[in-house]
Amino acid sequence: MEKKKIKRDIMLISTLIIVCAAAFLIINFVVKKDGITAVVKVDGNIVYMLPLDKNASVTVEGYQGGSNTVVIENGTVYMKDADCPDKLCEKTGKINKNGETIVCLPHRVVVEIQGGEGNVDSLVR
Numbered sequence: 446m447e448k449k450k451i452k453r454d455i456m457l458i459s460t461l462i463i464v465c466a467a468a469f470l471i472i473n474f475v476v477k478k479d480g481i482t483a484v485v486k487v488d489g490n491i492v493y494m495l496p497l498d499k500n501a502s503v504t505v506e507g508y509q510g511g512s513n514t515v516v517i518e519n520g521t522v523y524m525k526d527a528d529c530p531d532k533l534c535e536k537t538g539k540i541n542k543n544g545e546t547i548v549c550l551p552h553r554v555v556v557e558i559q560g561g562e563g564n565v566d567s568l569v570r
């Protein structure tokens with residue numbers, strides 16, 4: 446009887462730990478406190494979360510098969526390439542401040558800056 450009880454307790458505790466760890470990871474992922482993140486969305490779905498302090502280049506497949514190349518360089522984000530007809534996203538230029546966005550309407554691609562100091566409301570949105 447005692448052994449069974451201990452086993453159950455261990456199960457319970459490990460379940461709790463797993464749940465806590467998962468919650469911690471999710472919170473950490475969604476509410477990234479340190480550093481600023483470029484969030485890339487296609488049609489409202491997040492496809493990339495890229496820290497601005499790391500240079501990177503990703504190609505995003507937009508709505509209706511469009512292609513957008515998002516580049517992170519020295520703490521700024523810009524749309525390097527896009528095969529959309531209007532090229533407005535490319536013309537937006539570089540962004541690096543919380544809440545700033547690059548929008549590619551034809552491809553439904555949005556790059557948004559999130560995080561940083563004192564910008565809690567944009568995270569809650």
Ligand SMILES: [Zn+2]
Nearest residue numbers: 527529534549
């Ligand atoms: Zn565009």
